[in-house]
Amino acid sequence: MAGSKCVRLSGELAKQLLASVDSVLFDCDGVIWRGDQAIPGAPRVIELLKEHGKKVFFVTNNSTKTRKMYVDKMSTLGFNASEDEVFGTAYCSAIYLKTVCKLQGKVYLIGSNAMKQELEAVGIQQTGLGPDHIFGKQTDWANVPLEPDVKAVLVGFDEHFSYMKLNRALQYLTRMDCLFVGTNRDTRLPLEGGTAVPGTGCLLQAVETAAQRQAATVGKPSRFMFDCVASKFHVEPGRCLMVGDRLDTDIMLGSNCGLKTLLTLTGVSTVAEAEANQKSGCSERQGMVPDYYVESIADLLPALQG
Ligand SMILES: [Mg+2]
Numbered sequence: 001m002a003g004s005k006c007v008r009l010s011g012e013l014a015k016q017l018l019a020s021v022d023s024v025l026f027d028c029d030g031v032i033w034r035g036d037q038a039i040p041g042a043p044r045v046i047e048l049l050k051e052h053g054k055k056v057f058f059v060t061n062n063s064t065k066t067r068k069m070y071v072d073k074m075s076t077l078g079f080n081a082s083e084d085e086v087f088g089t090a091y092c093s094a095i096y097l098k099t100v101c102k103l104q105g106k107v108y109l110i111g112s113n114a115m116k117q118e119l120e121a122v123g124i125q126q127t128g129l130g131p132d133h134i135f136g137k138q139t140d141w142a143n144v145p146l147e148p149d150v151k152a153v154l155v156g157f158d159e160h161f162s163y164m165k166l167n168r169a170l171q172y173l174t175r176m177d178c179l180f181v182g183t184n185r186d187t188r189l190p191l192e193g194g195t196a197v198p199g200t201g202c203l204l205q206a207v208e209t210a211a212q213r214q215a216a217t218v219g220k221p222s223r224f225m226f227d228c229v230a231s232k233f234h235v236e237p238g239r240c241l242m243v244g245d246r247l248d249t250d251i252m253l254g255s256n257c258g259l260k261t262l263l264t265l266t267g268v269s270t271v272a273e274a275e276a277n278q279k280s281g282c283s284e285r286q287g288m289v290p291d292y293y294v295e296s297i298a299d300l301l302p303a304l305q306g
Contacts, residue, residue: 006274009262009292014303017292021260023055023240025229027220028070029062030245030267031297033077035192039266041298043078048304056085057229061184061219061249063089063156063200066114084232089183089219092228093154094118096218101179105151108172110158110165110203111183119154126154132164141167152179155207155215157200166210173211180211184219186249190268220244221252221287226259243297247274247288255287263290264297 009017026032032042049056058070058081065073067083074081090112097103097119107119109126116129127147134141144167153169172178185201204215218224229235237258244250245267251274254261263274271293277285294300 005289005291006263006271006278007292009294010299011302013292014300015306017241017260017262018049018052018054018300018303021054021239021241023057023233023235024049025057025059025226025240025242025254025259026297027242027244027246027250027267028058028060030190031243031250031264032058032079034266036077038077038079039296039298041296041301043080045297045300045304046079046081048301050080052304055233055235056081057087057233058085059087059220059225059229059253061089061186061200063093063183063219064112064114065090066117067091069114087225087228088114089156089225090115090118092225093156093181093183093218094122094124095228096181096216096224097124097152097154097179098122100224101152101181103152103179105149106147108147108150108153108169109156110161110169110207111154111156112158115154115156115183128165128168131160132162132168134162134164142171144168144171146171150178152181153207153211154181154183155200155204156183158203161203161206166206169207170210173207173213180207180213180215182207182215182217182219184249185217186219220249221256223253223256225253226257245269247277247290251290252287254290261290261292263293264295265293266296 067086070086107126109128182204186199187201188196189199190196240259242254242259243262247269251261278289
């Protein structure tokens, strides 16, 4: 096994891999579900991992749900999970502002109601949720009323993103003591049938361009997502497996944190892309080569049942 990467996982090798880990981190969309449908066999895989004494966590860049909303969705799809096991970027960005930034003050939020709820759960107030329509002329925009106690701009997925929100974020971020945080940089949200819509990365880049500043990001592949799990539970990186469908976020996170990595082919990335990264000779792209791959996480069932 040593030295080889991007190996198809099956039979004895799958058993060996599972015996070598205590914790398994799963991305959600494209891994355990697609849209509103569970990947066949996925609920049983999670159940069996837990029966085998493995700690299981769910790490997702999607900022539109609270931990409670994820648990409700998972329950509907036949998964048994608790809020403690779920790490979405709405929750993790609230934890980041609270524990890493030690924020004293309010957040100007470009984001969702779920983000508002997770911020409030750690005692952080926000302003900005919901539509923000344009008014007046350019000089009015530059002098738009700002709240004095806003000390951070947080950008996540916001279906009401608008020119006025972009402008308001710029005005806050011209204050150098205003922190700048983004949930994630995924540029597209893939939908069933091969279509896609713009992701949070597009909104974040627009704000970065306007403000001429770079945001710190919380979501995968930033290692904060793993640190968030590891700070609440004992997780030894070398005995942890990251399972994901995207090379640039999930597998990169695993590589950044020294985890074992497994690519599943039920989502975005392909084996051909992983192999192209491997053959590229580019050191950054080596982080986007998984240790193993499977067609679906249901391929782990024989190793767990045997
Ligand atoms: Mg995914």
